Amino acid sequence: xxxxxxxxxxxxxxxxxxxxxxxxxxxxxxxxxxxxxxxxxxxxxxxxxxxxxxxxxxxxxxxxxxxxxxxxxxxxxxxxxxxxxxxxxxxxxxxxxxxxxxxxxxxxxxxxxxxxxxxxxxxxxxxxxxxxxxxxxxxxxxxxxxxxxxxxxxxxxxxxxxxxxxxxxxxxxxxxxxxxxxxxxxxxxxxxxxxxxxxxxxxxxxxxxxxxxxxxxxxxxxxxxxxxxxxxxxxxxxxxxxxxxxxxxxxxxxxxxxxxxxxxxxxxxxxxxxxxxxxxxxxxxxxxxxxxxxxxxxxxxxxxxxxxxxxxxxxxxxxxxxxxxxxxxxxxxxxxxxxxxxxxxxxxxxxxxxxxxxxxxxxxxxxxxxxxxxxxxxxxxxxxxxxxxxxxxxxxxxxxxxxxxxxxxxxxxxxxxxxxxxxxxxxxxxxxxxxxxxxxxxxxxxxxxxxxxxxxxxxxxxxxxxxxxxxxxxxxxxxxxxxxxxxxxxxxxxxxxxxxxxxxxxxxxxxxxxxxxxxxxxxxxxxxxxxxxxxxxxxxxxxxxxxxxxxxxxxxxxxxxxxxxxxxxxxx
Amino acid sequence: xxxxxxxxxxxxxxxxxxxxxxxxxxxxxxxxxxxxxxxxxxxxxxxxxxxxxxxxxxxxxxxxxxxxxxxxxxxxxxxxxxxxxxxxxxxxxxxxxxxxxxxxxxxxxxxxxxxxxxxxxxxxxxxxxxxxxxxxxxxxxxxxxxxxxxxxxxxxxxxxxxxxxxxxxxxxxxxxxxxxxxxxxxxxxxxxxxxxxxxxxxxxxxxxxxxxxxxxxxxxxxxxxxxxxxxxxxx
Ligand SMILES: Cc1cc2nc3c(=O)[nH]c(=O)nc-3n(C[C@H](O)[C@H](O)[C@H](O)COP(=O)(O)OP(=O)(O)OC[C@H]3O[C@@H](n4cnc5c(N)ncnc54)[C@H](O)[C@@H]3O)c2cc1C
Ligand code: SF4
Ligand code: FES
Numbered sequence: 001x002x003x004x005x006x007x008x009x010x011x012x013x014x015x016x017x018x019x020x021x022x023x024x025x026x027x028x029x030x031x032x033x034x035x036x037x038x039x040x041x042x043x044x045x046x047x048x049x050x051x052x053x054x055x056x057x058x059x060x061x062x063x064x065x066x067x068x069x070x071x072x073x074x075x076x077x078x079x080x081x082x083x084x085x086x087x088x089x090x091x092x093x094x095x096x097x098x099x100x101x102x103x104x105x106x107x108x109x110x111x112x113x114x115x116x117x118x119x120x121x122x123x124x125x126x127x128x129x130x131x132x133x134x135x136x137x138x139x140x141x142x143x144x145x146x147x148x149x150x151x152x153x154x155x156x157x158x159x160x161x162x163x164x165x166x167x168x169x170x171x172x173x174x175x176x177x178x179x180x181x182x183x184x185x186x187x188x189x190x191x192x193x194x195x196x197x198x199x200x201x202x203x204x205x206x207x208x209x210x211x212x213x214x215x216x217x218x219x220x221x222x223x224x225x226x227x228x229x230x231x232x233x234x235x236x237x238x239x240x241x242x243x244x245x246x247x248x249x250x251x252x253x254x255x256x257x258x259x260x261x262x263x264x265x266x267x268x269x270x271x272x273x274x275x276x277x278x279x280x281x282x283x284x285x286x287x288x289x290x291x292x293x294x295x296x297x298x299x300x301x302x303x304x305x306x307x308x309x310x311x312x313x314x315x316x317x318x319x320x321x322x323x324x325x326x327x328x329x330x331x332x333x334x335x336x337x338x339x340x341x342x343x344x345x346x347x348x349x350x351x352x353x354x355x356x357x358x359x360x361x362x363x364x365x366x367x368x369x370x371x372x373x374x375x376x377x378x379x380x381x382x383x384x385x386x387x388x389x390x391x392x393x394x395x396x397x398x399x400x401x402x403x404x405x406x407x408x409x410x411x412x413x414x415x416x417x418x419x420x421x422x423x424x425x426x427x428x429x430x431x432x433x434x435x436x437x438x439x440x441x442x443x444x445x446x447x448x449x450x451x452x453x454x455x456x457x458x459x460x461x462x463x464x465x466x467x468x469x470x471x472x473x474x475x476x477x478x479x480x481x482x483x484x485x486x487x488x489x490x491x492x493x494x495x496x497x498x499x500x501x502x503x504x505x506x507x508x509x510x511x512x513x514x515x516x517x518x519x520x521x522x523x524x525x526x527x528x529x530x531x532x533x534x535x536x537x538x539x540x541x542x543x544x545x546x547x548x549x550x551x552x553x554x555x556x557x558x559x560x561x562x563x564x565x566x567x568x569x570x571x572x
Numbered sequence: 573x574x575x576x577x578x579x580x581x582x583x584x585x586x587x588x589x590x591x592x593x594x595x596x597x598x599x600x601x602x603x604x605x606x607x608x609x610x611x612x613x614x615x616x617x618x619x620x621x622x623x624x625x626x627x628x629x630x631x632x633x634x635x636x637x638x639x640x641x642x643x644x645x646x647x648x649x650x651x652x653x654x655x656x657x658x659x660x661x662x663x664x665x666x667x668x669x670x671x672x673x674x675x676x677x678x679x680x681x682x683x684x685x686x687x688x689x690x691x692x693x694x695x696x697x698x699x700x701x702x703x704x705x706x707x708x709x710x711x712x713x714x715x716x717x718x719x720x721x722x723x724x725x726x727x728x729x730x731x732x733x734x735x736x737x738x739x740x741x742x743x744x745x746x747x748x749x750x751x752x753x754x755x756x757x758x759x760x761x762x763x764x765x766x767x768x769x770x771x772x773x774x775x776x777x778x779x780x781x782x783x784x785x786x787x788x789x790x791x792x793x794x795x796x797x798x799x800x801x802x803x804x805x806x807x
Contacts, residue, residue, distance in 0.1 A: 053629045109696040113687025122698035146714050154686040189666050218623045253598045254605050255625045342600040449612045492617050497667040500616030
C-alpha cells in the first residue's frame with residue numbers, strides 16, 4: 001500500500017493573515033494578542049498536537065519568574081538571568097524578558113483568567129527557585145502549566161482563530177524573489193498536504209531536546225521550527241547550549257523515563273545522594289549544595305554516575321522525605337503521584353534520578369520584537385535563541401514563551417500591514433512534498449524507530465552533559481550515517497494517522513538540529529554553562545565572550561557578545 | 573506462552589489489520605508502553621495518540637477493558653494475560669484508537685469557559701488561600717480535558733445534547749470565581765436544556781477522572797445554586 005507524492009497543483013490552499021505554528025505558551029499568547037488588537041485579522045493556528053494541549057508549556061511544574069514584590073527588582077532579575085546564562089545572553093532579549101514578565105503575569109491573572117497560588121495575605125505567592133537571589137517564582141501548586149495552558153485554550157473560544165489541529169508544519173516557502181509566502185503542512189489525520197499562504201508567519205514549535213536517550217519534553221518537540229528556519233537559510237545561535245535538568249525519573253524502558261522531578265524539590269530542601277550515601281554536591285558546590293544551578297547539579301550527577309558511584313540503573317538518589325510524608329504530599333502532589341506510578345514514593349524515601357535533556361537555549365536569531373532576517377517571519381519561545389545564554393534559570397522558560405509570544409502577536413499586527421499574500425515558488429513546494437511523502441512511497445527499507453534510538457544514544461554519549469572533541473566528532477559521523485540511512489526508510493501505509501510516518505519526518509528535523517548542536521559544540525573550545533568540554537574544562541572569557549552562529553551550510557561564525565546592560569566585571 | 577508475555581487486543585479501523593499482538597512485559601509498564609511496543613515491533617502504522625506521558629495533556633485517553641483511562645498513567649494490570657484497548661467512547665473514531673474530540677470541546681464552549689473579568693479587575697485579586705470560593709474552586713482546577721468523564725458518562729457519550737461533566741465542572745469553577753462577571757449567563761446554560769437536569773448521578777465521571785476531580789459534585793453545586801437563586805452572585 002504505497003502512497004503517491006501529491007502534485008503541488010492539487011493542494012488544498014488555506015489563505016490567512018497570520019499563521020501561528022505551534023499552540024504552546026508562545027503560540028497561543030501570540031494568537032490572543034493578534035486577535036485582541038485586531039479582531040478583523042484572520043489567524044490560523046497550525047498545531048502538530050492538540051491545540052493548547054501539546055508541547056511543554058503544558059508540562060511546566062515549577063512556575064514562572066516575574067518581579068512583583070517591591071523589595072525585588074527587574075535589575076536583580078536581569079542580573080540573575082545573565083549570571084545564570086554565563087553572560088552569553090543577548091542582553092536586550094534578557095532585558096525584555098524580565099521587564100515584560102510582570103506585565104504578562106498581570107495579564108494572565110486579570111484577563112486570561114489564570115489564578116496563581118496566594119500567600120496568607122491573599123496576594124500572589126512567590127517561591128524560591130534555584131539560582132535566584134529573590135523568591136520570585138509564581139506558581140499554581142506544581143501544575144502551573146496546566147493552569148496557564150488551560151486558560152489560554154479557553155481564551156481561544158472567545159477569540160476564535162481557525163484551528164488546524166493535528167496539522168504539522170513542514171517547510172517555509174518563499175517566492176521567486178525570496179519573499180516569504182507561507183508554509184507547507186501535513187494534516188496528520190487525513191495524510192493530506194496543505195499549502196498555507198500567510199502574510200505573516202510566526203514559528204513557535206517549542207524547540208527540540210528530544211534527541212537524547214533520556215529526555216523530558218513532549219513528543220511533538222522534535223526541532224521542527226528550528227529545522228524549518230534553518231532550511232530557509234536563517235541563522236541559528238547558541239545551538240551547543242542544551243540544558244539538562246538534573247532530576248529526570250528513571251523508569252527502565254517505560255516512556256516515563258526522563259520525566260522531570262521539579263526543581264522546587266531542591267529549592268524546598270531535597271538532598272542528593274550517590275549510591276554510597278554521600279551528599280555529593282558538597283564536592284561540586286559546597287556553598288549552594290543542591291540549590292546550585294542546573295548545569296552544575298547535572299554535571300555533578302553525571303560525574304558521580306560515570307565514576308561508578310551511581311545506582312545499578314545508572315542514576316543517583318533524590319530524597320526529600322525528611323520533610324515528612326504529609327508535607328511532601330502537600331507541597332508536591334504531582335511529583336509524589338508521578339513517582340508512585342512507577343513503584344517508588346517521593347513522600348517516604350529516595351527516588352532514582354538521572355540528568356535528562358530538557359530545554360534548548362539555542363535557536364533562531366531574533367530581535368526583541370521576534371523579527372528574524374526574513375521579512376514577515378517571526379519566531380517566539382523556545383525556538384528562538386539568545387534570551388538565556390548558556391543556561392536557563394528555572395522559571396524563565398514559561399516567562400519567555402508567554403512574553404515573546406505576546407510580543408510576536410503585537411509585532412504581527414504591525415507587520416501584516418503592507419504585506420500582501422504571495423504566490424509560492426512551485427519548485428520549493430514540490431521539493432517539500434517529495435521529501436515528506438518519500439518514506440510512505442517506498443516499498444522496502446528499515447523503519448525509522450531504530451534510527452531514532454541510535455541518534456538518541458549517540459547524542460547522549462557524544463554530545464551530552466560532558467563532551468570532548470573526539471566524542472563530538474564520532475557523534476557527527478553517526479549523524480551523517482543516520483542522515484544517509486533516513487533516505488531509505490520506508491513506512492507502511494496508510495497515510496491517515498500514521499505516527500510511524502510522522503516519526504520519519506520528526507527524525508529528519510532532529511538530525512538537522514542535532515548536527516547544528518554538535519557542530520557548535522565542537523567549535524566552542526571552552527566550557528560555559530550547559531556546555532562542558534572535558535578537553536577544555538575552563539571558562540575562557542578572553543577568547544570566548546562570543547556566541548556561535550550557524551547559517552545554512554556556510555562556515556561557523558562567531559560574534560562578540562555585547563554587554564549592553566551589564567558586564568561580568570560589574571557583578572564580580 | 574512465556575510468563576512475561578501478554579496478549580493485547582486493539583481496536584483497529586481496518587477490519588483486515590492485525591488486531592491481536594503478543595507483547596513482552598517490562599517493569600514498570602504503562603498501557604502507553606504497550607502501544608509503543610506494538611508500534612515498534614509489530615505495526616508501525618498503528619494509530620494512537622499521546623504527548624506529555626505525564627498526565628498533563630489529556631490526549632492519550634483510551635478504554636482499557638472498557639474503562640476510560642489515560643494510557644500514559646495506567647499500569648498494565650499485573651494479573652492479566654490478555655488486555656483489550658479501545659478508543660474513548662462517545663467520540664467519532666478517526667482511526668484505530670484516535671478519536672475526534674470536537675464534540676467534547678463543542679459542549680465545553682457552550683458554558684463560556686473563559687473568565688469574563690469584572691470591570692474593576694485591574695490588579696490580581698486579593699483572595700486568601702482559605703477563602704470560601706477557593707475551597708470550591710481549587711479541587712475543580714487541573715482539568716486536562718482528557719474526556720474520560722465524557723466517555724464514561726452514558727448521557728454525554730450517548731446523546732449529543734448534554735454539556736457533560738467536564739464542561740459543567742468548568743462552569744461551576746467560574747461561577748464560584750469572584751473575579752468573574754458572567755455567572756448568571758453560565759448558570760442559565762447549566763440550568764438549560766442540556767444542563768444539570770440531564771445528569772443521572774451515576775458518578776461514573778468522578779470515578780474515572782484521572783486528576784481526581786469531582787464533576788458530579790460540581791453538578792450538585794450548580795443545582796444547589798439554581799435552587800437558591802442569587803446565591804451565586806454573592807460569591
Ligand atoms: C517537563 C518540563 C517542565 C518544565 N518546567 C518549567 C518550569 O517550571 N518553569 C519554566 O519556566 N519552564 C519550564 N519548562 C520549559 C518551558 O516548558 C518551555 O520553556 C516553554 O513552555 C516553551 O514554550 P513554547 O511555546 O516555545 O513551546 P511549547 O509549549 O513546547 O509548544 C510547542 C508547540 O508546537 C507544536 N509543534 C511542534 N512541532 C510542530 C510542527 N511541525 N507544526 C506545528 N506545530 C508544531 C506543538 O504541538 C506545541 O503545540 C519545562 C519544560 C519541560 C519539558
Ligand atoms: S474532569 Fe477529569 S476526566 Fe473529565 S476531562 Fe477533566 S480531567 Fe478528564
Ligand atoms: S500523554 Fe499526556 S496525559 Fe497521557
